[in-house]
Amino acid sequence: MNARVLNLLKSVTSLELKQKKSHHFQEDLPAKAINNSLSRQKNTRVLNNFFFRNRDIYISKHNRFADYPLHTHTFLEMNYMLHGSATEIVDDKTLILHAGDLLLLDVGSKHAIKALSEDDILINILFREQTISVNFLSDLRRNNSVLYDFLLSHTVSNKSAKVDYLLFQKKTGSEIKETIEHIIDEYFLKKDFSNSIIKSYLSILLTQLVREYPLVNNEHASKQQKLITEILKKVSTEYKSITLNQLAQQYNYSENYLSNLFKQGVGKTFSDILTQERLIQAHNLISSTTMPITIIMEQVGISNKTFFYKKYKQFYHSTPGKDRKSVES
Incomplete structure (x- = not known):
C-alpha cells in the first residue's frame, strides 16, 4: 500500500479528536446524506445516494473512538478491516472483523459499529447495483456463486429468504488484500481516470471473492439455469438490438413462458x-x-x-x- 495513503489513514482527524475526548458520536455527514422521511419510517437513520453525486464508488475511513449508531442505507457497502479489529452489530447479530476480513452489506441491512481504537483502521467502500454490469452478473450465475443471489436479492419480493450480509474472512495467500489496497490507493491519491480504474478493480475484487470462497452448492447447473446465463450473456453483448421475441424464437419457447422463466430465475423482468x-x-x-x-x-x-x-x-x-x-x- 502507498505509504502516503497509509499515513493519511492512520492520522487522527479533527472529528476523531472530538470523539476521543468525549467518547460520543459526532455527526460526520451533511444533512443531504440522510433521508429524514425514511429515517422516521424505519426508526433508524437511512443514508441515501448523496455519496454518488460525481462518482460511482465512494470510499472513506471509519471514524474512531466512539460507537457509530444504528443505521441503514440505499446502497451496497463493504467494510474492510485494514488493520486491527472491529465489532459490528448487523441485524442484531454480533460480528468480529479482524485484519483482512471483508463484510459485504446489502441494501437495507441495519448495522452499528462499536468504537474503534487508534490502531483500528476500518475502510468503507460504498457502491450501487448500477455499478455492476449484466455481463458480470452472468459470470457469477454461471459459477453458481453466493454473490449472485446476494447482489440481486433485494429485488426479490421474498424478504424472509433474504441474506443481508456476507462475511469473507482473511485467507492466507489471498489476492483480495492486494486488490483492495489498489482500490484504496487509487481513491485517495486522486489520479487521472481513478473512477474508471476503481470500477474495474471492484469487478476484479468480486470475481476474486467468487474464486476464493464457497459456492452455493456443487451440483451441476440445471438446463434452465444455463439458459438464463446464456440470455444474460446475450444481453451484455447484444443490448442495442436484442428482443425477448427473438430469444423466444431462437430457443423455441413462447415469449410469455420465457418471460416468466427469466423473471423467476433472475428476480427482474x-x-x-x-x-x-x-x-x-x-x-x-x-x-x-x-x-x-x-x-x-x-x-x-x-x-x-x-x-x-x-x-x-x-x-x-x-x-x-x-x-x-x-x-x-
Whole structure:
C-alpha cells in the first residue's frame, strides 16, 4: 500500500479528536446524506445516494473512538478491516472483523459499529447495483456463486429468504488484500481516470471473492439455469438490438413462458435487465467520452429521449447532463 495513503489513514482527524475526548458520536455527514422521511419510517437513520453525486464508488475511513449508531442505507457497502479489529452489530447479530476480513452489506441491512481504537483502521467502500454490469452478473450465475443471489436479492419480493450480509474472512495467500489496497490507493491519491480504474478493480475484487470462497452448492447447473446465463450473456453483448421475441424464437419457447422463466430465475423482468444494461453502457460513455447524448442513446439502443432521461434519473439519481459536467470539471 502507498505509504502516503497509509499515513493519511492512520492520522487522527479533527472529528476523531472530538470523539476521543468525549467518547460520543459526532455527526460526520451533511444533512443531504440522510433521508429524514425514511429515517422516521424505519426508526433508524437511512443514508441515501448523496455519496454518488460525481462518482460511482465512494470510499472513506471509519471514524474512531466512539460507537457509530444504528443505521441503514440505499446502497451496497463493504467494510474492510485494514488493520486491527472491529465489532459490528448487523441485524442484531454480533460480528468480529479482524485484519483482512471483508463484510459485504446489502441494501437495507441495519448495522452499528462499536468504537474503534487508534490502531483500528476500518475502510468503507460504498457502491450501487448500477455499478455492476449484466455481463458480470452472468459470470457469477454461471459459477453458481453466493454473490449472485446476494447482489440481486433485494429485488426479490421474498424478504424472509433474504441474506443481508456476507462475511469473507482473511485467507492466507489471498489476492483480495492486494486488490483492495489498489482500490484504496487509487481513491485517495486522486489520479487521472481513478473512477474508471476503481470500477474495474471492484469487478476484479468480486470475481476474486467468487474464486476464493464457497459456492452455493456443487451440483451441476440445471438446463434452465444455463439458459438464463446464456440470455444474460446475450444481453451484455447484444443490448442495442436484442428482443425477448427473438430469444423466444431462437430457443423455441413462447415469449410469455420465457418471460416468466427469466423473471423467476433472475428476480427482474427481461425488460428491466435490458434497460439496466443499456443505462450502464450509456453511463460509461457519458463518463468517458464527449460523444453527444443523442448519439449515445442511439449507440445503446434507446430511441425515446423522454424514456431515457426518466430511467437514467431513476437509476443513477442524476441526469446525463450533470454526469457529463462532473466529468468535464
